[in-house]
Amino acid sequence: MEIAVIGVNHHLAPIEIREKVSFTESRKDEAVRTLKDYNIDEMVILSTCNRSEFYFSSNHINEGIEHVCDYLTQYAQCDNLKKYLIIKKDADAVRHLYKVTAGLDSLVIGEDQILGQVKDALQYAMNSFHSGKLLNKLFRDAITKAKQVKNTYKISENPTSISYVGLKMLKNEIKTLEGKKALIIGAGNMGSLTLRYIMDENLEKVYLTNRTHNKLNILLNDFKEVVPIPYEDRYDYLDEVDILITTTASPHIIFKKEKMPVLNKKLYILDLALPRDVEKEISEIDNVKLYDIDDLTKVIDKNIDYRRQLIEPIMEIIDSGVCEFYQWKCTTKLDPTIEQLQIRCEEIKRDTLDYIYKKTDITIKDRKIIEKMMNSALKKSIQKPISNLKKIDDHEKLDDYITMVNELFGM
Structure with a gap:
């Protein structure tokens, strides 16, 4: 699953263009309903006075980018909209969200409204079931890093809205x-x-x-x-x-x-x-x-020069956040394998308990104790291997182990 962002913002698009690509909540719903028919799995739409950006994930990211571009062009009724669009994917898209959330991409560097707007966009997407595990994690991490930036460097200490x-x-x-x-x-x-x-x-x-x-x-x-x-x-x-x-x-x-x-x-x-x-x-x-x-x-803000000096150390925080997100994303390859292991454990538990209940005459109270013990034992048997797999940084090595585990357990 790959990630991309497409949209307009104050860097490239004048207000005459941005207001054509503004989205109310009902229009967000309509956009997501339309685009999910084109192999787009998750989406969060961030629409503010200075930007309207579509963050989305797909297994066919290039096709998804084309469909979102076409949708925005049609929505804005602007044939030359593409020249105003920002289009980023993979780590560039992730880094862009981190910068936006921390206020580094704002009209006034460090403005203090955008963090709340990103939170609201995520909450609406979650409530409307537009987003899922991947984008929820990405946005939460971006929000966490933005808070770290603000607490460490006090970039929004003075009013900057x-x-x-x-x-x-x-x-x-x-x-x-x-x-x-x-x-x-x-x-x-x-x-x-x-x-x-x-x-x-x-x-x-x-x-x-x-x-x-x-x-x-x-x-x-x-x-x-x-x-x-x-x-x-x-x-x-x-x-x-x-x-x-x-x-x-x-x-x-x-x-x-x-x-x-x-x-x-x-x-x-x-x-x-x-x-x-x-x-x-x-x-x-x-x-x-x-x-x-x-x-x-x-308007020249007297604090702008100071804020610009902070961009380099802030970008170090952001870049570390991007790396951490991709390390987590890499471990999500394990999700199907973990799910199959859990299913296999459940099958073992069910078959074993059925055999025990047929061969013995035990009370309901004892049955509950045995079930609890089996759940604990089976969980422990896969907990350590799963934990070790999640610690592997080498993507190719992780792929090899996933293949090996699937073959060993016949999954």
């Missing part, structure tokens, strides 16, 4: 956020982080709205001074506020040029959503300054 960098960019443009008024749309993870950061800037008033009320009410309980407004009234506040920040997961535009009011003062709009929340033509309106995620690359 997309929302933080976006606010920093606005602050550079406006000079100060103190005394300003802002409207935040969205109460998910990005909206929550944005609100937490902006509340430290001494604004005069912060309005908040969301399409649904559950998440909104949670944030309002934490921030009593925030003013909630009805979602359908969002346009009515645009002439009052200085800043509009959108962070929704809506698949559709929620601010259209044709519905915009006349603005009598400057309005700074920060669209942190993917797909974008704000129609790009709104930037043509007088008094509007519109920014999206791709504009964040223009």
Whole structure:
């Protein structure tokens, strides 16, 4: 079983392309259902504001890569999508996931949201039975190594999320956020982080709205001074506020040029959503300054140089993780042999117990004791050989031993 990753990210694909390859949970389900018909065994889809990547395993990996490329091209309705795709397989794919999870492949090196997003992607894949033993192990190991990186090098000790960098960019443009008024749309993870950061800037008033009320009410309980407004009234506040920040997961535009009011003062709009929340033509309106995620690359983080210095020692941790994963993966060759040995032990136990029960007259209590003793003895008889087989690093030598064991036991 081999592993590959295919997708788009901020390195190669502009936001106009990335938003075409964005996946909601229902669309993830549809993609997996479709692609599992093409010899793809397991899949985890990671879809964030800066990337949409398909991690998958297959015994026919090259065919799988072709099918996933074709699917994404059709999904995005973009004939030239392939020039924006990253395509990696085997150790390169595994290493890529480790780097992504540790924040090394992010727009801002070390950003602290991606680890949670990778966890969520794995959990959803597991809950939906999209992933299995191989990818579950890979993602868990990547998450473990990312935590080790963060604890060892404190790479995310200072705020580094997309929302933080976006606010920093606005602050550079406006000079100060103190005394300003802002409207935040969205109460998910990005909206929550944005609100937490902006509340430290001494604004005069912060309005908040969301399409649904559950998440909104949670944030309002934490921030009593925030003013909630009805979602359908969002346009009515645009002439009052200085800043509009959108962070929704809506698949559709929620601010259209044709519905915009006349603005009598400057309005700074920060669209942190993917797909974008704000129609790009709104930037043509007088008094509007519109920014999206791709504009964040223009912000110079004072900690970036420090983080880049840490890449080399962090890559040592990642490379060791890749090696450890492949050592484990090599031992999975033993799974069919171990399963057959366990079946053989069960057959021996059943035949032996049947013989004992026919030839002796023992109580039910004694039968349970004998069964327990036989289970323990048979388990011990294969435990040590299996343990020794798992310690073999030489792939060819392991293959020879597997063949030998199968022949010796007639499996």
